[in-house]
Each structure stands twice: as C-alpha cells, then as structure tokens.
Amino acid sequence: MTKPLISLAALFALTSPALAQDAPAAPSPNQIVAEAPVEEWLDIPAQDLIVMTLAPAANGSGRTVVIQLMPEPFSQSWVDNIRTLARAQWYDGITVNRVQDNYVVQWGDPNYDNPETDGAAKPLPEGLAETHERDYVFEYPRDPGGDPSYYPLSAVLRTSWIKGLVEQGIIPDGAQFREALSRQKGDSYALETAYIGGWPVGMEAEFQPKHRDIAWPVHCYGMVGVGRNLAPDAGTGAELYTVIGHAPRHLDRNIALVGRIVEGIEHLSSLPRGKGQLGFYEDESKRVPILSVRVASDLPEAERPAFEYLSTGGETFARYADARANRRDPFFNVPAGGADICNIPVPVRRVAD
C-alpha cells in the first residue's frame, strides 16, 4: 500500500505479468502530467474561480477552499446565480450544516430545509436567474468532430482493452473478439463517458420527448452541486454541497452540478460527521461559519489566485488516462485494463505567483 509508484501501462500486456519486465521503465501518471508541454495547460478564467474562506480551525490555522465554476455549456443559470450571490455577499455568514460520511458536505443558510432546525430562511438577493430541470443535461452530438477538447474515455479504454487481448493471442480477431466486445467493461451509469472542455461527462441518447444525443456532468469526488427540494424545484445556487465519498452517480441528471473544488477540500472532508438525520449537525455549535465567498476576478490582484487545467484534448491527457487505467510498475501485479471516469480526475494546478 505504501509508495505506490505508478508506471505507464504496457498497453498490450494486460494479463501476463511477465511481460511487464520486458517493457521499458515508464513514467507515472503524475510524472506524465508534470512533463506536459506548457501549451497543454489552459488558464482558468478568474471569473470562474470562487474563493470561500471558512472560520479558522481550532488551532488558528486558516481554511480557504477554491472552487472552479463550470464554463459553458454546463449549468450556466446556476453558475450565474452563484456569482450574483457572491457579489451580493449573500454567502457571508452562512455555515456548513451537514457532513454525511461517504456522501456530501453541504453549506448554506442553516434554516434552508434543515430537519434539525425550524428558523426563518435568509432572504435571497434580487437578480437571480430562473433555473430548470431540463438544464441538468445538454444536447451534444455523439460524434463531436469539431470539439478539440473532447476525449471519449469509454471508447478509448474499451478499444485498447480488446486490442490487448487480441494482440496477446488470448482472443482471436473474430467470433471470440465479438464475444469479448459483447461482455465489455463499461460505465455503470452511462452508455459512454467522456471529457468535454476539461470536465467529466456521461453521454447517452434520450428518446423522449424526442430523440437527441445528450451529455451531463457527473458526480465525482470534489464536484460541487446545487441543493434543492423536491422536483420541479431546481435550486438557486444558494445551497451548495460537495462530494466527500464514493461518487454518488445516481444523482447525475437529477441535480445541477456547477463546479469542482480545486484547492482546500480537506478543510471540508475532514470535518466531524453530523449526528442528525442525513448528517446534519444537531448541535448548532458544530456548524462551521463561512466568513466570505468571493469571485476571484473581484479580488485585488495581489489576492487573486490563479489556476490552470490540463487540456483534455491534448496528447498528455490521453497518456495520463491510459496510465491511470493500466498500471504496470513493480507495485502492481495486475493492471485493471480500465478505470471509471471518477478515477481519472482532470489535473488542475495552482499557477505559481
């Protein structure tokens, strides 16, 4: 378990450990990312970064969380609202109210739909956009030839896995090839998974009310979503949560995802678990105050954080994804020959001052 130094997969050596020794030493996924050419790193616009400052920890150390909001075409009504709420300083003084183990941390007005309290809700500012369930998903062509950020994960992993079996002579390129295809590894929630514009998505065809190809962002660790009440309420963006456990993908297409935490998630994931229903804190004193939430572009330049992400359309991302799915260094006996999309996070890093 210790020192899992992870090497690049020997792509075609999927079931024969002996072959690994013949393969040249290869860089780990992290090394692959570290060696990416500078042009494959893309700036995150400052207006897409949200800086959330929690009250200091018991030992006095600061706790800052940075969230990257999603760009178009994802969830823009909620994303706009989050900027509006931040600029109205509405979030200042709200609290972290819910910490449910292996599920979510949720913050907002402590009286919003909280089974442990019954106080009056905090009034929302003017100017919030209406939000709709239909915007949980967006129309996206199955074969998006013109999108240079597109990386079709399911298709790539499936093809390389089958190819490996054929090249090793484990299955011939014929009837058994097709049999293997019909018993393929895949995603448990979507017919296809992919990356679009630096974000993980599920993809499928929707048949009602009419046929169209759709995509939607998926609930991986650290993704940020919009709390809501029962449908058709789609939430405003005032109530937010992040995933701190195994990806709850059953929430995909049922809640708006608006971003991901790119720094400081440990300040949320290590909070004490709430003992009330759904992990709400029964004891009000456990709630963690949120001192301020600001759009990075509104901060003075000296205080403005800068982040960049690895292009999901570049060569480095493809090598990194393959290395995450097929680990062959001395620690590993058996490469998986696949990975779920939440185990291949898009690399994001702080830009040095």
Next chain:
Amino acid sequence: MTKPLISLAALFALTSPALAQDAPAAPSPNQIVAEAPVEEWLDIPAQDLIVMTLAPAANGSGRTVVIQLMPEPFSQSWVDNIRTLARAQWYDGITVNRVQDNYVVQWGDPNYDNPETDGAAKPLPEGLAETHERDYVFEYPRDPGGDPSYYPLSAVLRTSWIKGLVEQGIIPDGAQFREALSRQKGDSYALETAYIGGWPVGMEAEFQPKHRDIAWPVHCYGMVGVGRNLAPDAGTGAELYTVIGHAPRHLDRNIALVGRIVEGIEHLSSLPRGKGQLGFYEDESKRVPILSVRVASDLPEAERPAFEYLSTGGETFARYADARANRRDPFFNVPAGGADICNIPVPVRRVAD
C-alpha cells in the same frame, strides 16, 4: 440534495418520468432492508469481529472502530495473521500514520516503510502464516449453481435495463435489442460483479498460466486491506488501511483485502489529512495512538459487540439492489438504470443487546 427520500424503482419506467406518477408509492432501499424477515439476517461470528480502540478524541469522547474480517474463501492467511497479531497484543500502541484525502487511512508500526521516519521496525510475533500474491484472487465457477449466497449484480442490472427499454418500446426485441446489449452499461474494472457470502467481488476468466474462472474482493469505501511493500511481498497483516474516498479499484487483485469497517469509520475518515508524501503525518504528534485491538470472541461476554448482515442470496437483497440502481421517488427525475457495486453496500447492523 436535502431529504433524498428514495423509492423503489419502477423497473420498466426508465426514461419516462410521467410513468412514475402511475406507479404505486414504494419503500426506500432503507425501508426495504428494515422490513427484511429475520431469517434473512445472518449473524457475523464473534471471531470475525475486531474491536479497535483509538485514544479518545480531543474532547474526551471515545473512538472505537469495529472491523468485520472476511470469511472463507477470501484472504484467509492474512485474516489468520490479524487474529494472531491481535492475540499477541502486537497492535496495542501502534498508530494511525497516514491519512490521504480521497484515498486511504493507514495504521501500523510508524516505522514500517514510512517516508517520514527512519526508526527501527517493531518485531513481529511468532506464528504468522506465509502469505502469497496468488491468494489475492480465488477460483470460483462462472455459474456457481450451488452457492445460495451468490447474487450476480452485473447480469441482473444489465438484463433489467435492457428489458425496460424493450417494454417501453424504446428498442424492439430484435436487432436494436442486440445493439443495445453490445453498448451495455457495465463495470469499469471487471467483466462481472457479484456478491458472494455477503461480500462484493469482481469476476473474470484468467487465461495464464491456465484457464480458470476467478473472483476477488473489491476496494469499496470502508474496505480494509493489507499494506505491503513491492511485490512479491504480500504483507503480513501488521500494516492495515481502509478506503476513505472514491473506490480505488485499480488496487483490486494487487493487494489483499481482509475485511470492512462495520462501525466507527467516521473516527478515521474525519482525521486531519497528513501533509507528508502520500498523506503520512510529518508531525509525529498528529499520529493517533491505537490503544488496543481485540478479537471480539476473546472479550468478556458483556463487552462483546454483535453484528449481523443481510443475506446477499435472499429476496430482500435483490429488491434493495434494484432500488439502489433505479430511484424513482419525487426527488429524482431520472433513475440511473444501473449502479456500480460500491454504491450497493451490503447492509450490516448491530444486534441490540
């Protein structure tokens, strides 16, 4: 996000929300489990329960973690060693040394292979069994007719999903049916997933050195595994970890899994993250002392905890798994039509005194 009251799936209403209103109200997965007949709850033997007592928290509250060890046919050399180490009181006085966000908490001798220290390792007791990489997996027939605990998750979900599409007239029972099958949802890591004897496993055919059908336990949240150094070292059981993030399934078949935490995981998952390499604590004072580790059957009867798990071969488990994979209550717009095995945890509960 709040109050996700989850109903039984309307199994055939996979893409048309309107149908949900015609379906009768149905119990949530938790309600299904709560209503299971008593004979579907199976006792966990006291010799398979390990009670680990951590030093009290800063506020003086107790911290006890209960681990269920795996029964045969899983990982028995390591499981035997864990009982031997507990009975030698070898674990008493070791520490939690590593907390890596979205990955693992690891405990053991702080000088075992720790990049942050270089002290001498604690001598191990006599009588430990040898362990072997080959025992990460076990031979298991693809169609285990005689095992009443067997529940073939992948096959069940795939069949019900396709059946739903046909019954709604979305695909006919012909060429497009087969097309849908060929683009099926599945598991990203194994050709099949299933439950055997109350535990989640992956299944596949292994072709070298000879053809055989195999199964292996999988790395879900809360599973406990054996730390080791580079292969062929397979670890003794003195160094243990548990998963506190998205299931790191690439570790399947590469490390021995020996059990799962059935109570108290929040005492580990909410610990401060380590700031050293791989999440090891750089500051020794952050290590959490483990006061004692005991096999429950060795404790005085009054102190002995008792737990039971829901039979994975029973009717209730099948209904529960379906309800987890297809959620149709008013909170949900779109049931997933599938779930990965780590999102369908086997219900385990404490038996009231």
